[in-house]
Amino acid sequence: MLFLLCLPAALIVPSFPSHDTTARSVFANKALAVVSNHKIVQSNPYTEWFATGEADMDQARNLVKQFSVFSNLFLLAQLNKVINAPTLEEMREGKEILANEIGVVFKPKNKRSTDLAGSFDPSIVSTTGTVEGGVYSNRAAHFEWLCEVGKSIGLEFESLGKRRHGSASTLHFCDNLYEIYGSDDLSVSLGASFAIEHWANAGFWDDLVAGFEKLNKRQGPGVVLKDGSVSHTSPLGFWRFHQVLEAQHAEHTMDELEEAYAAGRITDEAKFEEAANAMLDACAVFWEGLDAERKGEQYELAQADAKFGI
Numbered sequence: 001m002l003f004l005l006c007l008p009a010a011l012i013v014p015s016f017p018s019h020d021t022t023a024r025s026v027f028a029n030k031a032l033a034v035v036s037n038h039k040i041v042q043s044n045p046y047t048e049w050f051a052t053g054e055a056d057m058d059q060a061r062n063l064v065k066q067f068s069v070f071s072n073l074f075l076l077a078q079l080n081k082v083i084n085a086p087t088l089e090e091m092r093e094g095k096e097i098l099a100n101e102i103g104v105v106f107k108p109k110n111k112r113s114t115d116l117a118g119s120f121d122p123s124i125v126s127t128t129g130t131v132e133g134g135v136y137s138n139r140a141a142h143f144e145w146l147c148e149v150g151k152s153i154g155l156e157f158e159s160l161g162k163r164r165h166g167s168a169s170t171l172h173f174c175d176n177l178y179e180i181y182g183s184d185d186l187s188v189s190l191g192a193s194f195a196i197e198h199w200a201n202a203g204f205w206d207d208l209v210a211g212f213e214k215l216n217k218r219q220g221p222g223v224v225l226k227d228g229s230v231s232h233t234s235p236l237g238f239w240r241f242h243q244v245l246e247a248q249h250a251e252h253t254m255d256e257l258e259e260a261y262a263a264g265r266i267t268d269e270a271k272f273e274e275a276a277n278a279m280l281d282a283c284a285v286f287w288e289g290l291d292a293e294r295k296g297e298q299y300e301l302a303q304a305d306a307k308f309g310i
Helices: 026-036 045-050 057-083 088-102 142-152 168-181 186-200 204-216 237-247 250-262 269-294
Strands: none
Touching: 026 186, 026 250, 026 269, 045 204, 045 269, 057 088, 057 142, 057 168, 057 204, 057 269, 088 142, 142 237, 168 186, 168 269, 186 204, 186 250, 186 269, 204 237
């Protein structure tokens, strides 16, 4: 999943976050402190556990199933963001993300469209460039990459990606994405986007890659293990693609926030902060639900006052 504030995809280049706060505005430093100190950015107990490689087959299946619901329903949130874009340029930037999600490969500046034909493996497709002049393929859709992961562990298409497959915690997260990330109030949507960027860069992709790498090193595939599950080998492309992609966004996130603030697009700082926290709270619910399920516990979704129209 891609969560850019406003940076055109053609300008995305590999980079690492800067920790120098001297040149930032007071608002940007406060916004960074708010999201950096949120519990789900600080620590994610579920993915930290998954990274150990201790998951059994049922636990791996549940992760993939719930992630597939998130992946598919994110399309609705991104479309909502496109529809509510305040300018034509931002609508186009939102469509870059949406088009890549559904199967348009990013085209780097130094490549011709014909060079991209057949290059739909998530392990080798470009994470930089633009969908303008890119090539569409069903096989390049992010959800189809996830379907390949599901198939490797015994989950067919019919068991993935539908709203009915989502747990209460997963649907809570997806519904909040639609309402907050896709809001037509810029202070709200930019707060959510900023928060989501930091969540995506908080290391959970690294944990998921590490976990699946360890699962793939078990004896087999097709061998019954001591825990009664059958070993498997899953494709890692979906996880690695997003691991690389999100790592590239880190430095640009602060620049995008400063630009939005300087341009007067954030008119309500309190609402921006509230939306950022609400979005991260919803992210936390998604992972807490998975953590409870893997422990065999019942996850109680707290009832909160309605915000942002939810």
